[in-house]
Amino acid sequence: MVSHQPAPRKRGGAWGVTLLGISLVGAALAYAVSVDTETGGLLYPLVDFLVLVSLASTVTYSGYYLGKSDVEPKQLWTVATSVGLGIIVMATLMGWQLLAQLRMGGVVQAPLVLLVVTQSVGAVIGLLVGIYHIETIRKERKLQEARTAAREAREENDQLEFLNHLLRHHMFNGVQVVRSYATILGDHVDESGQSHIETIQYRSDRLVAIVDNMRVLVQSLTDDHHLDPQSLATAIENEIEVLGQTYDQATFEVHGLDDQYVSADSLLPAVFENLLRNAIEHNTATDPHVTVRVETTDETVAVHIIDNGDGPPDGIEEKFLQSAELRDPTAKEGTGLYIANRLVTKYGGDIHLEDDAGTDSARFVVELPLATAPS
Known part of the structure; x- marks a missing residue:
């Protein structure tokens, strides 16, 4: 040689x-x-x-x-x-x-x-x-x-935004067609076929969730690192309302949520959407119940998200802390938590898992820097 x-x-x-x-x-x-x-x-x-x-x-x-x-x-x-x-x-x-x-x-x-x-x-x-x-x-x-x-970074970001927009547009349109036909088919099949219809609808929702996760990831990578005061109540209450409509069997309870503002950006709702959705989807209880408790100090706001299930699956904490190089955006589990962790880190905060005293469950705790409410 x-x-x-x-x-x-x-x-x-x-x-x-x-x-x-x-x-x-x-x-x-x-x-x-x-x-x-x-x-x-x-x-x-x-x-x-x-x-x-x-x-x-x-x-x-x-x-x-x-x-x-x-x-x-x-x-x-x-x-x-x-x-x-x-x-x-x-x-x-x-x-x-x-x-x-x-x-x-x-x-x-x-x-x-x-x-x-x-x-x-x-x-x-x-x-x-x-x-x-x-x-x-x-x-x-x-x-x-x-x-x-x-300049090259801006061009790459523009390309990512365009591809993401194109993908979401065609994906949502295609999924909407699939769901519509599944609904029509639901009226023409007996009870034994309803499970297949539900599977089609569930997989369609998963495709939408995957694309939406990709959208949030692209935004977190391409947006300027500019943080402003964001209403914590607006972010949490809006997501609870949407999830309550999606999961009608789930109930939510909120304590300590007032007019707190935190240092974040427009993607703040995605943090709580992913954590609250995770608390419902992995809940083994017949009637899922999620408690949101907010604690405020002089400098930070801690949001505790507690469900009445058996807690997150084993290894889920390692998944949401997994590095971007090892993360598969299309993975079924852990992607939403990874997005939440990435955004909270971007905001200068912290997210971790704690055992809930007196129960077999666990809670996610999100700590964010407190900000002054805009005048």
Whole structure:
């Protein structure tokens, strides 16, 4: 088997910066050797030398650092060019000034140190300009990538919305036709065939529920994460009314529900629709009864949903906490709870299962951040 090794990245620009820095260190050493300490003393030449070495070392180490970074080779050459131009420009300006002073009959003291200092300063200025330039390019590139990613995400969201709308439209129309024919057939079959009619109607309702679950999931993924005060009473009472019409054998009891507002969005009713429906569908009692108890603190609202059955099936808590990667939106059980958990998490709340003291049942507890009622 042939092994393909990644091609080494060209770091010529970084080496160029390093070599320029080393040349400045050499110039500083040349200056140190040329100084006559017997006539002028040692202090000032020593200070000059330390300044020169500091500037040159900065350039040298910067070249080494850039060579280890993820800066592109082309940008490294930009920095090296900027350092070289800084040295040339500053040295030219200083040389011009020294020549002008000599032409006027002046005396230039320590011309070597002036040239070396000027070149070192020019190198540092060029280094800073080059780094600033490549950082500007990198930021612009990241900004452009972020804009592209945002645009692609919006396009994908639009496609998901369209496909979901198309699916719901055709699915609901098709299911409505199936239910209508099932109702007609119900008048032409005896009692032994009624169970088959009920199966058709039940499966039709399941198809509608699956599509509706997909709609809520798509909305939770595509909508902006913008939360507003939402009426808890409106969300719970409306869902109880709808479920009471769907499951006429079920009864509901509500305690502590007042005018509480929670931080959520327009999908809040889906949380309680799924939890209340789950409490009814998995209820083994002859007359299902669901109690909703609301408890309010200074910062949160806790909604307890308790039924008179034997509690949720084994493993249901793991199902609704299951990650999105493992979740099948068409699964018969647990999907509604998964949606509820996802939405509550989005709202900054918590949902969990508790044993109901004194009974064999269990309760779902939804905790949501309390919000100020809109004026």
